[in-house]
Amino acid sequence: MDDWDNYRLILALARSGTMRAAAIDLGLTHTTVSRRLAVLQDARGRLFEKTTDGYVATALGYALIEVAEKMESLSLAGARHQRALDQEIAGTITLSLPEAIAQYLLLEDLLEFTQLHPSIELRVETSYRFVDLDRSEADVVIRGAQEPPDHLVGQRLFPNFVTYYANKEYLETTPRSELRWIAPTPEARTPGWLENSPFPDAPIAIGIDDITARHRALVKGMGLSRGACFMADPEPSLVRLTSKPPEPQQDIWVLTHPDLRQTPRIRVLMDFIARAMRDKKSLVLGQLPAA
Amino acid sequence: MDDWDNYRLILALARSGTMRAAAIDLGLTHTTVSRRLAVLQDARGRLFEKTTDGYVATALGYALIEVAEKMESLSLAGARHQRALDQEIAGTITLSLPEAIAQYLLLEDLLEFTQLHPSIELRVETSYRFVDLDRSEADVVIRGAQEPPDHLVGQRLFPNFVTYYANKEYLETTPRSELRWIAPTPEARTPGWLENSPFPDAPIAIGIDDITARHRALVKGMGLSRGACFMADPEPSLVRLTSKPPEPQQDIWVLTHPDLRQTPRIRVLMDFIARAMRDKKSLVLGQLPAA
DNA sequence: CGTCATTGGTGCAAAATCGTTCCAAAGAAG
DNA sequence: CTTCTTTGGAACGATTTTGCACCAATGACG
Structure with missing residues (x-):
């Protein structure tokens, strides 16, 4: 995982549960989400398991989701900071x-x-x-x-x-x-x-x-x-x-x-x-x- | 900036000072760094200024560097967490x-x-x-x-x-x-x-x-x-x-x-x-x- | 139980990204 | 001041990524 954007992928999939929904969240197609997740899991191990109602995170996946959540709040804080700077x-x-x-x-x-x-x-x-x-x-x-x-x-x-x-x-x-x-x-x-x-x-x-x-x-x-x-x-x-x-x-x-x-x-x-x-x-x- | 990987770019450029050095850090070429930074700054405003000795962050750039630094420590913590999970x-x-x-x-x-x-x-x-x-x-x-x-x-x-x-x-x-x-x-x-x-x-x-x-x-x-x-x-x-x-x-x-x-x-x-x-x-x- | 909708995967073509090779400009060194 | 190194940018071709149009499988619903 040398692409921090993959954290956004993980987060979207964890929240929406299905690849298609995650793809919509990210402004992509489900195929892209599927392929990116495949290479990601090949590199880092299984992150999600497919259950009857959607994808559920494994222990490892959950750990990365927590990282991604913190990254997101950082990113949002950065955006707020930017607006504050613009106010100046x-x-x-x-x-x-x-x-x-x-x-x-x-x-x-x-x-x-x-x-x-x-x-x-x-x-x-x-x-x-x-x-x-x-x-x-x-x-x-x-x-x-x-x-x-x-x-x-x-x-x-x-x-x-x-x-x-x-x-x-x-x-x-x-x-x-x-x-x-x-x-x-x-x-x-x-x-x-x-x-x-x-x-x-x-x-x-x-x-x-x-x-x-x-x-x-x-x-x-x-x-x-x-x-x-x-x-x-x-x-x-x-x-x-x-x-x-x-x-x-x-x-x-x-x-x-x-x-x-x-x-x-x-x-x-x-x-x-x-x-x-x-x-x-x-x-x-x-x-x-x-x- | 809807690609969190851009934070890695910012961080590398802030640390190394030149595009070529940043590119080496990221495993890329200087042209790629240059182009990515160009589109990034088009979208978010000027982040760096070119001075006699390398690129120096603007106020906005510095704010994003701080975000990127925290993201990096999150990512590293995540990697440690993954190793710990593997230990289990x-x-x-x-x-x-x-x-x-x-x-x-x-x-x-x-x-x-x-x-x-x-x-x-x-x-x-x-x-x-x-x-x-x-x-x-x-x-x-x-x-x-x-x-x-x-x-x-x-x-x-x-x-x-x-x-x-x-x-x-x-x-x-x-x-x-x-x-x-x-x-x-x-x-x-x-x-x-x-x-x-x-x-x-x-x-x-x-x-x-x-x-x-x-x-x-x-x-x-x-x-x-x-x-x-x-x-x-x-x-x-x-x-x-x-x-x-x-x-x-x-x-x-x-x-x-x-x-x-x-x-x-x-x-x-x-x-x-x-x-x-x-x-x-x-x-x-x-x-x-x-x- | 059949129909229908939804899910994720495959093959192929289009598009974006990247690397290579070049080049001009600016500093550093002599 | 000249030469040489280093920097970042431009053009082009190659690779990667992505979207689209399908498809099989599974579950929902009448």
């Missing part, structure tokens, strides 16, 4: 981050964070109204920037990569002369984006400020667009317009105020975000999985 | 069984039994001198018999099946007229065995009393022979002489004296033997694995 970092955090990242990159992760830390109330603020971060009410900020921002501390992750996309069907059914661009509003356009694109002669049909609205229009086949890899690559209806590698844009930063940095609650969130982002690094860099 | 059934058992079964069927199992119950000294007696079991010094007896034996109690398992065999090379290279039988001594022969055999006209070259000696001669290609399936089937150099199903011989019994039957030590051994035999039932019945 209870409070509210306001997180400000770009709408696109919130919706397309970190949505599930942020939900997971709230489940992992029930004592933390997380408020997500996706508007860009707070351009001046010092005056912002946010505690933690995710933003793209070239330089380390003043008065804020944190870590730089990696650049956000973009390239050119279109809806596959739109691209195949639209005559080349009819292709149109969906662009940001003029002041937000990257210099040279059109000239370096695969279709520099196509006209700009519309300028949309909101990045997710632009993405929706792109997915619906309303035109060509330059967009973030992490938004477009997972969308199966979209194809890249060029085989050239995506281009890096601004670096992504995870930031907070210097006087909040040592706050455990803040540290936990920033660490969590950094970890979640790194897990998606290849997606943000636009590295296609099997290409 | 300490003593000597003399087991009498046919030489063929001892050598070809239960050898590993009996060894395993002594490891499982170090407090029991098992003496194996394979001679057939004790034909009268009441006068035998054996505590437990395995024997073949048609009827439930007098003055002894226990359980009947299943019949021992036999059929006809030869060394494959011997069969292919020997002219049919040169084929010879290796038989038991005349008084031990089953009536009609020769007439019902595939080669009823082949002469009997030799009569050997000892069953294992007969088997060895058969394997060495010294002739045809009728023998137990559980001895011959696992031997790759032997082939069956007939496609007819093997014939049942005497039932196999596991027996003891009535006044010993309730002795825990005896019960443990008899239960173990019955279980081991049932695991090999298809082998004894001569049911070929992939035929």
Whole structure:
């Protein structure tokens, strides 16, 4: 018995009496319980005897059940301890981050964070109204920037990569002369984006400020667009317009105020975000999985 | 964390500091430790932080390490308890069984039994001198018999099946007229065995009393022979002489004296033997694995 | 006494886990 | 500063584990 999980098996079988019931308790099937018990008893000797009404522990089995019961109370005490620890970092955090990242990159992760830390109330603020971060009410900020921002501390992750996309069907059914661009509003356009694109002669049909609205229009086949890899690559209806590698844009930063940095609650969130982002690094860099 | 074995992982990592060392402690590789820790921390939050000299537990990690330490002492106490229980059934058992079964069927199992119950000294007696079991010094007896034996109690398992065999090379290279039988001594022969055999006209070259000696001669290609399936089937150099199903011989019994039957030590051994035999039932019945 | 439900076991295919082999990064040693 | 060792992670193939669909055996119930 070099697998402590076997104690859980013993406990479930002792309590429920039958393999099928024990399997349900453990979230398994009766075959798995049967096989695991078989190897366990081969290694440690008979633990249960099959009687007319279920499995009954032998002397040895009973000894191990007692161990398992104590282990269970330990485990439950550990869970309580964990909740108590989480209480110590209870409070509210306001997180400000770009709408696109919130919706397309970190949505599930942020939900997971709230489940992992029930004592933390997380408020997500996706508007860009707070351009001046010092005056912002946010505690933690995710933003793209070239330089380390003043008065804020944190870590730089990696650049956000973009390239050119279109809806596959739109691209195949639209005559080349009819292709149109969906662009940001003029002041937000990257210099040279059109000239370096695969279709520099196509006209700009519309300028949309909101990045997710632009993405929706792109997915619906309303035109060509330059967009973030992490938004477009997972969308199966979209194809890249060029085989050239995506281009890096601004670096992504995870930031907070210097006087909040040592706050455990803040540290936990920033660490969590950094970890979640790194897990998606290849997606943000636009590295296609099997290409 | 619905797998208590993860506590072992935490403990090993906390003690050794690096994944590679922890992996060695656990008998695994560092990749496995790394992956398991990753999913664990995804589910329960950060438990360790990577510092310049190894992994250091966070507050949460430390709480779980304490749980794991207590679990470990529980597990060790359980192992001591098991040894103590085994002491209660300490003593000597003399087991009498046919030489063929001892050598070809239960050898590993009996060894395993002594490891499982170090407090029991098992003496194996394979001679057939004790034909009268009441006068035998054996505590437990395995024997073949048609009827439930007098003055002894226990359980009947299943019949021992036999059929006809030869060394494959011997069969292919020997002219049919040169084929010879290796038989038991005349008084031990089953009536009609020769007439019902595939080669009823082949002469009997030799009569050997000892069953294992007969088997060895058969394997060495010294002739045809009728023998137990559980001895011959696992031997790759032997082939069956007939496609007819093997014939049942005497039932196999596991027996003891009535006044010993309730002795825990005896019960443990008899239960173990019955279980081991049932695991090999298809082998004894001569049911070929992939035929 | 027959029917039906429940139990645990078997064979096979799918899935998760693991080990091997590689590699980049970071410290330690020279 | 360079070299070398040690660390942990990634990709891939192999093994193990697991679930599913059956089945025989046993007991419950009408």
